[in-house]
Amino acid sequence: MTINVVVGAAIIRDGRLLAAQRAEPAELAGGWEFPGGKVDPGETDEDALVRECHEELGVKVALGERIGGDWPLSLSGVLRVWTAELVEGEPQALEHLALRWLEPGQLYDVEWLPGDLPLVEEIRPHLTA
Numbered sequence: 001m002t003i004n005v006v007v008g009a010a011i012i013r014d015g016r017l018l019a020a021q022r023a024e025p026a027e028l029a030g031g032w033e034f035p036g037g038k039v040d041p042g043e044t045d046e047d048a049l050v051r052e053c054h055e056e057l058g059v060k061v062a063l064g065e066r067i068g069g070d071w072p073l074s075l076s077g078v079l080r081v082w083t084a085e086l087v088e089g090e091p092q093a094l095e096h097l098a099l100r101w102l103e104p105g106q107l108y109d110v111e112w113l114p115g116d117l118p119l120v121e122e123i124r125p126h127l128t129a
């Protein structure tokens with residue numbers, strides 16, 4: 001069975017985490033996630049994540065450390081997440097419904113996609129680091 005790898009960026013600035021609200025597909029629309037997407041054949045995870053952040057947000061990011069290992073997504077997918085910082089540009093919701101910068105006390109103010117929820121607590125220490 002092919003494992004679909006989805007990469008996500010926990011973009012942090014000034015102690016806040018960027019959350020992005022999905023626009024599609026219908027069953028996921030409205031849910032909040034880490035910007036990112038599927039890794040293309042022949043592409044490294046890191047290259048895919050930098051590419052997706054540019055496509056989705058119009059920014060250049062520098063990746064930091066990986067958060068945990070493979071986080072299970074429904075059926076045959078895994079989510080791999082890295083911390084990231086903005087190097088160039090201001091994030092725009094080019095493919096999302098909305099963007100929000102969440103302070104530590106607001107981390108659960110958005111409805112995260114189910115697969116992302118366990119990651120939120122792992123990211124918290126990085127907001128104050």
Ligand SMILES: Nc1nc2c([nH]c(=O)n2[C@H]2C[C@H](O)[C@@H](COP(=O)(O)OP(=O)(O)OP(=O)(O)O)O2)c(=O)[nH]1
Pocket residue numbers: 006007008028032033034035036037038039052073079113114115116
């Ligand atoms: N980008 C992203 N996708 C996530 C997260 N959590 C989660 O369950 N997913 C799911 C939603 C989608 O089913 C899948 C990612 O697909 P995607 O549509 O973002 O990928 P993509 O940009 O490469 O799009 P496409 O080529 O398939 O149209 O992973 C997350 O935090 N970030």
